[in-house]
Amino acid sequence: MSTPPCRPGLVARTWVESLTHLEGRLHVSPEAFAVWLPRDYERRLGENPFDTYGVASHHARPSSTSRSCVRQNPQAFTRFDARAAASRSTTRPEIRAVMREWQTANPMREPSVP
Numbered sequence: 001m002s003t004p005p006c007r008p009g010l011v012a013r014t015w016v017e018s019l020t021h022l023e024g025r026l027h028v029s030p031e032a033f034a035v036w037l038p039r040d041y042e043r044r045l046g047e048n049p050f051d052t053y054g055v056a057s058h059h060a061r062p063s064s065t066s067r068s069c070v071r072q073n074p075q076a077f078t079r080f081d082a083r084a085a086a087s088r089s090t091t092r093p094e095i096r097a098v099m100r101e102w103q104t105a106n107p108m109r110e111p112s113v114p
Helices: 008-019 030-035 038-044 049-063 067-072 076-089 093-104
Strands: none
Touching: 008 030, 049 076, 049 093, 067 076
């Protein structure tokens, strides 16, 4: 049995759905909730291509190569690798270079002095 991917839209959907039970300024009507799209949730919560790439390539993809993950969810690496590749393919080359630099950066390393 494979684990479904974590999608910010699902978390947002749960969060916003809980607002339908509130009164006052935070209330969201059930009718308005019914027509919102998952991408709307993600965008409104701050989802952006940099976080998508970071999660897919820097965290989820390497984590999915562990023995336990391969045994329990063998499709994970392929899924996260494809998501990272899709993110790279829709990003301008100069931004891709920064994303790669961020991915390989080691903030704990002392800067080299010439």
